Amino acid sequence: MHIHFLDPYQGGHSPIHRTDARVKLVLSVGFILTTALIPIGVWPIYVLLFAMVISFVILSGVGVGYVLKRAALAFPFVLAALPLIFTTPGLQLFSLTLGTWEIPVTLPGVERFFSIALKSWISVQAAILLTATTQFPDILTAMRAVRVPRLLVAIIGLMWRYLFVLADEALRLIRARAARSGEAEIPGHRKGGRIAWRAQTAGGMAGNLFLRSIERSDRIYVAMLSRGYDGEVRSMPLPKLEASNWIELILGGGILILLVVLSLLIWE
Amino acid sequence: MHHSIEIEGLTFSYPDGHEALNDVSLVIKPCEKVALVGPNGAGKSTLILHLNGILSGSGSVRVCGMKVGKDTLGRVRAMVGLVFQSPDDQLFSPRVYDDVAYGPLYQGLPLQTVQERVEESLAAVAMSDYSQRISHHLSMGEKKRIAIATVLSMKPEVLVLDEPTAGLAPRARRSLINLLHELPLTMLVSTHDMPLVKDLFPRMVILDQGRVVADGPTSVLMEDKELLDAHGLERPF
Amino acid sequence: MHHSIEIEGLTFSYPDGHEALNDVSLVIKPCEKVALVGPNGAGKSTLILHLNGILSGSGSVRVCGMKVGKDTLGRVRAMVGLVFQSPDDQLFSPRVYDDVAYGPLYQGLPLQTVQERVEESLAAVAMSDYSQRISHHLSMGEKKRIAIATVLSMKPEVLVLDEPTAGLAPRARRSLINLLHELPLTMLVSTHDMPLVKDLFPRMVILDQGRVVADGPTSVLMEDKELLDAHGLERPF
């Protein structure tokens, strides 16, 4: 079984795919930071940010539909901001009546809510674009370049490698359980068992997975030792950033700073 | 009872678009024992997962005369015993007893019956002494037997096994083959173990790239060197 | 060069007291290819882990004329290439290239050499195009080959493999056998695959309960039905 669907990378040869992962990581985070810095209700800048993301998505060729679909996955969290519409003080637009309750809807509330939702939506698209156009091992290299501790990078790299192996195992366990979750043709029997028993079974599956993982880590450790591992994390040196990479970084950074300044000017 | 399997025009693609089964049709009569062979990635496991509705493609799958679908899922799963390749995936409870009892407990049978079912099925695989053992500490061959017991306890009409002999030392393998030989059930077994096919299955089905490319008596197909070669198979010797 | 393995009076117990090897002695000459067989739990994997000092029992183990011990560990590990049963445990880096480069990198070789080593060893297993692939996207047979490349890149004198053919479909298995056949190295291979032993190894060693119970030409031992039976083995056909 393969749970490749876990891997968001979409192969391709676009200029975005070919850009150095370090540049992409820094600019993506910079972009998200910029988005976060733009104050509430500065719509023109939001439009610009959105245009930027969509441009890059089109340029990358991963498909606008793909990005929008994945971006929708992060949407439920918007519920957390929804109450703002009703609770932010300010000019009342209209009010909803729910039974005996009168709930006022205010202009600043609506503005606040849509700003947050829009900023979040734009940011998530940037992150999706990053992962869809960058192989994870390259993101690991980029993490090293921005000085994430080597040890942590090594751990995360190993986790990523075994994610797919173990997710497959989990999937097989789930299938095995489903295969034995049958009903007899005896009317009047309550099928499925008690909740505590079902939880115990699921817990058993989790325990099983941990146990096998710990034992697997022993085997991996032996395999690493056999190839000279001594506890120190060593890796190929980072390739040098070329002049063109620096230009991309400076140009991108400049545009982002410009956007922040512009937004502060527009914001009233 | 109809302990039969009837598959008609089954086509299935994985969510990523990969077409794993392409217009597969296959009828297995009550108490027939059939081997399913083919190269890695042929679609054997995918086909097997359709037999109790874990996957569902277009086309029709009927088990024991019942069409596999949303509303029959529960009953179909009670009738088809699926044993996966790795017993480690099948045995998710700490103790052998809990695992063999899972199916009957899920069906909501009374405890008395559950108890009896567990004893019977452990006896059927000659592992009666093992009920209180911890599954994790058993040998591969023992685990395989217990895995079979976990589905026997559901009193299935049809037994479906995915690569039952993989990873077994010769003796454990032999003893498993003898066990399968004695179980009086309709059986569909996917395997790479060509000698096993020759020993145990009068009929074999060759799957390649999601299609049935041959279906007939083992004795005949095994002699067709060209056919076997074309699909990455080998004669037992 | 002495690409030899000399084991003398090796005895080993696991920390829980289980005695896994009992007075094992074995000499393998340069470029000899030897099969290690025996039932599950015989101690095959345990013996193999002694060859590069991951386990160490009493008795002496000499590899390429060097006694395996604390101070020779680094050099011994560079000379013995160990390939484990599951390639998933052996390929622990996200990308094929990183995995094959791992050994040379830890030996502290200059980058230029590391690069060359990677290319050579991928070429040796006929997987040159795979260096930028992601390990988990490979098929089982491909993974096995890459696993062998990861140790070839260390330019070992001795190759030790634990159950190399388990879980492979016939064609992938055949291609692996051909590959092993062509590698001009001293080789010790633990396996349950008796036809493989017959095809590839002129000499076989039978281990049972931690002891060497037979050691001789494969053609002779394979005929001794009683011996094989007594140790849970079977003739290939």
Place this chain on the structure above:
Amino acid sequence: MLLSPVAMHIPDGFLSVLVSIVLWIVSIVIVGYALKRVGKDLGERQVPLMGVLAAAIFAGQMLNFAVAGGTSGHLMGAAIATILMGPWAAILIMTSVVSIQALIFQDGGLLVLGANIFNMAIVGVAVAYMAYRTVLRITGNVKRGILIGGFVAAWFSIEIASLSVAMQLVFSGTSPAKLAIPAMAGVHALIGIGEGLITVGALAFLLSARPDLVKFGGTRPIGGRLVWLVGLLVTLALVIASPLASTRPDGLEWVAKQNGFLETARGPLYRIIPDYLVPGISSEALATIAAGILGTAIVLGVSLGVAYSRRNRQTSGG
């Protein structure tokens, strides 16, 4: 959201920059310290063990059990990681899990990753450790104590971490306190029960299959007292502060302060760039139109660029 069962991964855009950065700093310091600690305790073993266990926690989150009416119970894993590996290693494991979820699955944002690490890897683990140790202290290191401790640790880690999330949303002005806090606390009190049950199931499995793995019931990890204290303080602080915060009419005073900060930053900017340099753009309607035109231009330019590069490639490819 698809893969993470618990609505606890904050996406980008929901936390203010100030809150995000403060929590990044706190998380970096604590994770850095944990790296050192674990390095000392485990040495060479740590990379394979931490990496594989992190993957196991991730995969374990896929396992669920039906509760009722189509809902299901899930595992988050901070408690079980803490109980199996001790607090420092658990912090690293959960940090890896949360990072991968953000980096690959957009489950949680990048700018707010520091906050998500803080909530799930640091608060979750410290609280789980505190609860587990406390229960074991009372019951003694027996099987029943371990199981009860597992349940309590799992429930507390979920509940307190969710309060931490709620407070951050309130401080960022994203969610009003009087709704966010009770809602988060209520939902996660239920989710916590699922987490607790499944954690107990996993512990029961491990206790019968490999009791030696459920180890630190007996031996205390180094620095455990510190974690216990931190866990206790975090729990107390959140348990006391949340009801207080949720009785305020709104949590926006703090937000107003942050906006004031931006306002003061804007003052000098206006002085540097006088109004006449960007004539008309101070009018919002015009600005929106300008942005729209500029945006369209960008998209158009890029599309043309793509078409051009495609054609180039095709001609060069033959």
